[in-house]
Structures are given as C-alpha cells and as structure tokens.
Amino acid sequence: MTHHRGSPALGTMQNNLKEHLYKILVIGDLGVGKTSIIKRYVHQTYSTNYRATIGVDFALKVLNWDSETVRLQLWDIAGQERFGNMTRVYYREAMGAFIVFDSTRPTTFEAVTKWKEDLDSKLTLANGQSIATVLLANKCDQGRDVLNNNGIKMEQFCKENGFAGWFETSAKENININEAANFLVKHIIASENDILKSVVPDTISPQLGSSKEVSCSSCFKS
Numbered sequence: 001m002t003h004h005r006g007s008p009a010l011g012t013m014q015n016n017l018k019e020h021l022y023k024i025l026v027i028g029d030l031g032v033g034k035t036s037i038i039k040r041y042v043h044q045t046y047s048t049n050y051r052a053t054i055g056v057d058f059a060l061k062v063l064n065w066d067s068e069t070v071r072l073q074l075w076d077i078a079g080q081e082r083f084g085n086m087t088r089v090y091y092r093e094a095m096g097a098f099i100v101f102d103s104t105r106p107t108t109f110e111a112v113t114k115w116k117e118d119l120d121s122k123l124t125l126a127n128g129q130s131i132a133t134v135l136l137a138n139k140c141d142q143g144r145d146v147l148n149n150n151g152i153k154m155e156q157f158c159k160e161n162g163f164a165g166w167f168e169t170s171a172k173e174n175i176n177i178n179e180a181a182n183f184l185v186k187h188i189i190a191s192e193n194d195i196l197k198s199v200v201p202d203t204i205s206p207q208l209g210s211s212k213e214v215s216c217s218s219c220f221k222s
C-alpha cells in the first residue's frame with residue numbers, strides 16, 4: 001500500500017548543527033551582585049543601581065561552542081533572596097547554577113551552603129546527581145576579606161560542598177565572568193553526556209525473562 005504524500009516540509013528538516021538550551025540559575029543573598037553579573041555577561045553593561053524588580057527575570061546569552069550553538073537562559077531572582085530558598089518550580093529543569101557571594105561580606109558566604117542545600121534538595125538530574133554548580137566570589141575589585149580571613153581553603157570547600165569549582169569575579173571590572181560561564185557550560189555538557197550514557201547503554205543485549213523493559217527497546221521491534 002502506498003500513500004501519496006506531499007514532499008516533507010522543508011522547515012521540519014533537521015540541519016546538522018546541534019543546538020543546546022540550558023537553564024542556568026543565579027542564586028545567592030541580596031546585594032551580592034547577581035543582577036550585575038548577568039547584565040555584565042549578557043549586555044556588557046554595569047550600573048550601580050539595578051532596581052530590584054520583584055519576581056524572576058530572564059536573560060539569554062548565545063554562545064558558539066565547537067561549531068554548535070549553546071543558548072544560556074539565565075534566571076535572576078529579585079525580592080526572594082531574604083527567604084534563602086526558592087520553590088521547586090523555579091529550579092525545575094535547570095542544568096547549571098551559579099551561587100554568588102560578596103567577598104567583602106562574610107554573612108553572604110555563610111549563606112552559600114544554605115543555598116546549595118536548598119538547590120540540591122529540590123533538584124537532581126535524571127541520574128540522581130546534582131546539577132553543575134559554580135561558586136562565585138564577587139566584588140573581588142573591592143577586596144577579598146572573606147577569602148583571606150575565614151581560613152577556608154576554597155578548593156577544599158568546593159569539594160566538600162559539591163561545587164565544580166569557584167572563581168573570584170567582578171561584575172564592575174569584568175573579571176572572570178566569561179571564564180566562569182565557560183567553565184560552567186563545560187561541566188553542564190559533561191553532565192549531560194553522563195546522563196545519556198546512563199540512559200542508553202553502549203550495547204543493547206536482550207535479556208530474556210527480564211521484567212524490566214528498557215523503554216527504548218520498542219524502537220527496535222519490527
């Protein structure tokens with residue numbers, strides 16, 4: 001039986017270039033520079049007074065990544081920082097996060113673990129891992145009291161608390177923001193590959209009598 005079908009719509013044809021869209025959360029205490037970092041990264045601007053609009057704000061950054069396109073959807077928060085936590089709905093489907101503190105204000109560093117715990121308790125990847133998270137010590141142009149005085153080795157702190165790494169940044173002087181973002185994207189892509197590996201085994205061996213069906217096996221039924 002043959003169906004006569006019209007030619008496939010050109011618009012539905014896939015090109016070879018892969019596109020990635022990643023939701024990235026930017027969290028941390030009030031005034032640490034979350035909005036400033038996003039504005040610097042996405043719009044190349046800096047201002048000393050961003051009005052705290054209540055709610056959630058988005059900014060989109062497009063990167064060329066090894067001949068592929070990576071779109072980063074950066075989620076800013078405003079007005080909810082004082083609660084020190086966010087709803088699951090806000091975190092949903094994020095693939096990466098920046099947790100920001102102000103390197104001149106110790107209390108904002110103390111809040112970092114609280115933010116990390118909130119994030120990890122409400123969001124995990126399909127393989128049960130937490131999402132790629134990078135710690136930012138912002139306002140490094142103003143000083144690094146927190147880093148100098150608390151006696152904590154940051155590498156150690158990152159390891160113990162599940163951060164992929166950390167950067168000293170300045171939204172004001174444009175220091176390390178692109179570097180931190182590239183680092184995060186690298187880790188997001190790695191975690192995405194991990195998920196794919198855990199979902200699609202390298203070799204598909206039929207298991208007789210297995211009650212567990214690999215959901216994809218139906219693709220191979222004739």
Ligand SMILES: Nc1nc2c(ncn2[C@@H]2O[C@H](COP(=O)(O)OP(=O)(O)O)[C@@H](O)[C@H]2O)c(=O)[nH]1
Nearest residue numbers: 030031032033034035036047048139170171172
């Ligand atoms: N010196 C300095 N000030 C900054 C930096 N980033 C942000 N700020 C200032 O810190 C204040 C709070 O920044 P904002 O982005 O609104 O913080 P948010 O509440 O985390 O979004 C503003 O006055 C910013 O101009 C930075 O890298 N260096």
Ligand SMILES: [Mg+2]
Nearest residue numbers: 034035077078
């Ligand atoms: Mg803000």
